[in-house]
Amino acid sequence: MQAPHVFADLSKNLWTRETEALLRQLAVESLLARKRDAMLAGAAINTSEQRSAMHWLLRTPADGGQLAQSPVLRSWPQDMHSALHDVHDTLDRMLALADQIKGNQQITDIVNIGIGGSHLGPEVVVNALEDWIDKDKNFHFVSNVDGHELGHVLRRVKPESTLFLIASKSFTTAETMLNARSARQWFLDHGGSEDPQAPCSIDRHFVALTTNTQAAAEFGIQRTLGFWDWVGGRFSLWSAIGLPIAIAIGSEQFRALLDGAHAMDAHFFTEPLENNLPVRLGLLDVWYRNFCHFSSRCIAPYSHGLRRLTAYLQQLEMESNGKSISKNGTRLSAPTAPVIWGEPGTNGQHAFFQMLHQGPDVIPVEFIALRDGGKYLGEHHQSLVVNAIAQAQALMVGRCGEGQEKDCDGNRPSSFLMLERLDPASLGALIALYEHRIFVSGAIWDINSFDQWGVELGKNLAKQLHARKSHNDWSGVDASTQELMKRLMESH
Numbered sequence: 001m002q003a004p005h006v007f008a009d010l011s012k013n014l015w016t017r018e019t020e021a022l023l024r025q026l027a028v029e030s031l032l033a034r035k036r037d038a039m040l041a042g043a044a045i046n047t048s049e050q051r052s053a054m055h056w057l058l059r060t061p062a063d064g065g066q067l068a069q070s071p072v073l074r075s076w077p078q079d080m081h082s083a084l085h086d087v088h089d090t091l092d093r094m095l096a097l098a099d100q101i102k103g104n105q106q107i108t109d110i111v112n113i114g115i116g117g118s119h120l121g122p123e124v125v126v127n128a129l130e131d132w133i134d135k136d137k138n139f140h141f142v143s144n145v146d147g148h149e150l151g152h153v154l155r156r157v158k159p160e161s162t163l164f165l166i167a168s169k170s171f172t173t174a175e176t177m178l179n180a181r182s183a184r185q186w187f188l189d190h191g192g193s194e195d196p197q198a199p200c201s202i203d204r205h206f207v208a209l210t211t212n213t214q215a216a217a218e219f220g221i222q223r224t225l226g227f228w229d230w231v232g233g234r235f236s237l238w239s240a241i242g243l244p245i246a247i248a249i250g251s252e253q254f255r256a257l258l259d260g261a262h263a264m265d266a267h268f269f270t271e272p273l274e275n276n277l278p279v280r281l282g283l284l285d286v287w288y289r290n291f292c293h294f295s296s297r298c299i300a301p302y303s304h305g306l307r308r309l310t311a312y313l314q315q316l317e318m319e320s321n322g323k324s325i326s327k328n329g330t331r332l333s334a335p336t337a338p339v340i341w342g343e344p345g346t347n348g349q350h351a352f353f354q355m356l357h358q359g360p361d362v363i364p365v366e367f368i369a370l371r372d373g374g375k376y377l378g379e380h381h382q383s384l385v386v387n388a389i390a391q392a393q394a395l396m397v398g399r400c401g402e403g404q405e406k407d408c409d410g411n412r413p414s415s416f417l418m419l420e421r422l423d424p425a426s427l428g429a430l431i432a433l434y435e436h437r438i439f440v441s442g443a444i445w446d447i448n449s450f451d452q453w454g455v456e457l458g459k460n461l462a463k464q465l466h467a468r469k470s471h472n473d474w475s476g477v478d479a480s481t482q483e484l485m486k487r488l489m490e491s492h
Ligand SMILES: O=P(O)(O)OC[C@H]1O[C@H](O)[C@H](O)[C@@H](O)[C@@H]1O
Pocket: 115, 116, 117, 118, 167, 168, 169, 170, 171, 172, 173, 176, 233, 234, 319, 452, 455
């Protein structure tokens, strides 16, 4: 089927028309349409944090665009109109800043410091759109608290020609804060200044992207672009967190990225369930996970530009739907998000595809390819996509009669998504497709796809271990953790 900017061939999946009709019935019984409308109405669907989930508003045109005639929009309360107004105010300011930085020839290096949702989205988009980027700027993404990553970048840049973007929704994430402090110290140690009047000042060379503008100011960054707590971290590339993207491709193309996502939003919010690609894919995910008991899904982008897409989708899907408790607090009896994994093609073919063809587990595969490969070596592109099509065919038809070890069962499912080309609008639509698809399966499972309390546990324990380390106090700590901590301290 054709959805905005994305063609989807779902014909190699293990379902029939009847299966899909029954799944749609399940969607009706799970109140999917009502839940979708609640999101569009700005209801607090992130119940554990009492927040709405309105990342789609970040790409809604000021006049409502393709959603203007939607009955939900037409009955929006005033505060939704105000929120949309604020979105466009901030977007205009952000894009003006982006164009100014883009045109500033003195700035040759942009260093984005952030992790999770404040890193993966911008990284995947900047990588994907490298053909749209002026060659006079280098983009660096630092996320890991491992000092090797920041050190590697700092060895290659100079304070006077570098702009640091400190990206953190909360402005409290330990890794980002440590990386930001180290970058700041390096900047001051190498000729930068705290004096706002100085030519190489923190004011000119640091920008914070955050909802916590106060913490950014306390850190010493005055130039801040804000956003709102109703933008989940993993859905935030459309907000101020997208500044590195906007610097890379410019305001006009950033707007094209938003427009592509908006076209998919309108498709999702208004098309009937049977013609709605995010709904069809979300239902397919439920079918495979709960009825066929497939526990993972392989994502294989046949595009070097999309080489980081799987990492991005891992956070999007597994952080959103890796839950075992329903919205009303009961433990679910059925499993939720599968393991998402994969590598770009054709590399994956020469590594793990063997298991996809002959391994004991059936693993649905998602091929993502471009019809038009752009300006590089057309022959390579044809070879790339033919490989993807051949792999999907091989998984389906298998092989028999050549001796048991050579035989492949076949009947292994795959979906094939094809973009016309890798441009901002198509990429925006593709990412929005995944956001909504995940919403659909989350709605069927009746989980809150917008919180991530499991992540908090690890963060808290890391903080406690740090504190205990300074007092060398291990009372009440389990033996395994104690031993590892003692070993770490001994080596110092
Ligand atoms: O943007 P920040 O507040 O620094 O958060 C960065 C990341 O932190 C945690 O890992 C959360 O699980 C992610 O959802 C979030 O994207």
